[in-house]
Amino acid sequence: xxxxxxxxxxxxxxxxxxxxxxxxxxxxxxxxxxxxxxxxxxxxxxxxxxxxxxxxxxxxxxxxxxxxxxxxxxxxxxxxxxxxxxxxxxxxxxxxxxxxxxxxxxxxxxxxxxxxxxxxxxxxxxxxxxxxxxxxxxxxxxxxxxxxxxxxxxxxxxxxxxxxxxxxxxxxxxxxxxxxxxxxxxxxxxxxxxxxxxxxxxxxxxxxxxxxxxxxxxxxxxxxxxxxxxxxxxxxxxxxxxxxxxxxxxxxxxxxxxxxxxxxxxxxxxxxxxxxxxxxxxxxxxxxxxxxxxxxxxxxxxxxxxxxxxxxxxxxxxxxxxxxxxxxxxxxxxxxxxxxxxxxxx
Ligand code: CP
Numbered sequence: 140x141x142x143x144x145x146x147x148x149x150x151x152x153x154x155x156x157x158x159x160x161x162x163x164x165x166x167x168x169x170x171x172x173x174x175x176x177x178x179x180x181x182x183x184x185x186x187x188x189x190x191x192x193x194x195x196x197x198x199x200x201x202x203x204x205x206x207x208x209x210x211x212x213x214x215x216x217x218x219x220x221x222x223x224x225x226x227x228x229x230x231x232x233x234x235x236x237x238x239x240x241x242x243x244x245x246x247x248x249x250x251x252x253x254x255x256x257x258x259x260x261x262x263x264x265x266x267x268x269x270x271x272x273x274x275x276x277x278x279x280x281x282x283x284x285x286x287x288x289x290x291x292x293x294x295x296x297x298x299x300x301x302x303x304x305x306x307x308x309x310x311x312x313x314x315x316x317x318x319x320x321x322x323x324x325x326x327x328x329x330x331x332x333x334x335x336x337x338x339x340x341x342x343x344x345x346x347x348x349x350x351x352x353x354x355x356x357x358x359x360x361x362x363x364x365x366x367x368x369x370x371x372x373x374x375x376x377x378x379x380x381x382x383x384x385x386x387x388x389x390x391x392x393x394x395x396x397x398x399x400x401x402x403x404x405x406x407x408x409x410x411x412x413x414x415x416x417x418x419x420x421x422x423x424x425x426x427x428x429x430x431x432x433x434x435x436x437x438x439x440x441x442x443x444x445x446x447x448x449x450x451x452x453x454x455x456x457x458x459x460x461x462x463x464x465x466x467x468x469x470x471x472x473x474x475x476x477x478x479x480x481x482x483x484x485x
Contacts (some may be wrong), residue, residue: 144264156267157275160285160325165332172293174458174467175451181217182453184481190466190473191220197250198224200277201257202386206422207277207287207448211254214456216257217464219473223250228258243269252464258386266393279320287421288325290455294448295377298417299321302474304376306330310337312373312412314401315381315432319346319388321378323381323420327352341369343397347381367399378403379389380420380433398425404434431457474481 145155147167155162161172178377181188184320196215200208212222216329225231225246233242239262246253247270254275255263260282267274278284299305311330313323327348330336338356340348344367356363380403385394408418424433437443461467 150177152459152462152467154273155463156273157285157459158264158267159283160288160328162285162346163289163329163332164263166260168289168292168329168332171289171455171458171462172296174215174461175293175454177470178217178454178461181457182450184477185484186476187217187219187477188470188473189219190470191215191218191460191476192473194218194220194252194464195250196220196460197246197253198222199231199246199253199255200224200226201228201233201255202278204256204277207256207284208254210449210452211275211277211286211456214417214453215460217453218460218470220251221458224266233286234393235427238269239266240269242266243274244271247271251459252457254424269366275459275463277404278321280374281321281324281384283325284321284421285325286452286456286459287322288329289459290448290452291322291326291421292329293455294419294444294451295417295446297451298377298444299405302376302415306336307334308336309333309377310339310375311377311379312339312341312375313348313379313381314341314369314403316346316383316397318346319384320381320421323379324349324352325357326379326468327343331355331359331361335361337364337375339364339366339373339375341401343400344396369407369411371411372413373416374413375416376413377417378408378412380418382425383424383430384431395429398430399432402431402434403437404431405436405440406435408428408440414442416442418445419448420445422449 144158147162148164150170245268252273254277256277260280263276263279317323383397388394
């Protein structure tokens with residue numbers, strides 16, 4: 140299989156790697172979202188499908204993860220497929236010096252599709268060079284997290300729709316560690332495909348958004364406001380909070396300098412945002428007292444969308460599996476009833 144990244148402008152996903160948001164245009168994004176919408180009755184357990192019965196996902200996570208790893212596995216199971224997992228570098232022959240290329244040659248013989256996370260930027264693309272089956276990037280260092288960006292965008296579209304609005308013209312505030320936070324890199328690049336957005340980027344100067352992304356935002360005609368403090372009334376439609384990515388800092392002492400700098404709680408939210416501003420975070424949020432970037436006192440705020448994001452992640456990952464394995468039009472042909480009691484649809 141070619142390691143080249145397909146571009147999905149013709150919506151030909153089958154057999155392709157998903158390594159970067161740069162593969163997507165607006166039509167491709169819409170295609171993913173249409174398929175994701177069709178997945179809701181399966182995720183809510185109103186019915187199930189065996190469209191991928193017999194297919195195997197290799198779920199390779201060489202860096203810690205809760206929701207990306209488990210939701211990839213859940214998404215594949217919900218389509219009727221089987222999941223084999225490898226977690227942690229020390230449990231893999233990578234720890235014995237095996238190359239990513241050899242690992243990919245071997246593991247692509249054991250499954251039909253691979254989802255992978257690795258701490259090094261560019262590692263998933265390097266792995267894909269050796270793979271004979273599609274590889275989906277579940278996060279490569281501080282570089283990209285394309286499936287998170289797609290689920291974030293899917294959530295933004297749904298939240299905006301519920302307010303009779305869309306993504307064009309949106310004002311988004313991104314807060315926190317914008318240097319090492321790969322989710323904001325990928326999401327900004329996807330959002331830049333839309334029209335007339337305003338980006339307010341709030342971070343310590345040392346943790347600011349990489350200049351190539353700021354340039355892209357401005358080159359595509361969007362308004363860009365950069366600040367190192369939360370000031371005045373931000374009046375954003377979306378407030379996208381992030382965690383200090385301590386695992387990417389040279390030392391814990393360095394990370395400690397920034398922890399807790401941009402906390403968001405109900406009082407700060409009321410002071411700086413509109414009453415309708417949607418609060419997002421890719422999670423995990425750091426709930427330790429010294430950080431607490433998204434306080435528990437927001438948990439009952441109806442605009443807190445963080446758990447809608449995580450639920451949407453299953454739908455979007457189901458859609459990506461269906462598209463890359465070419466079964467997006469066959470899902471309902473393999474429907475089965477759910478015969479156990481489920482509260483998911485309530
Ligand atoms: N958002 C995200 O990537 O979470 P995990 O690290 O738990 O996968």
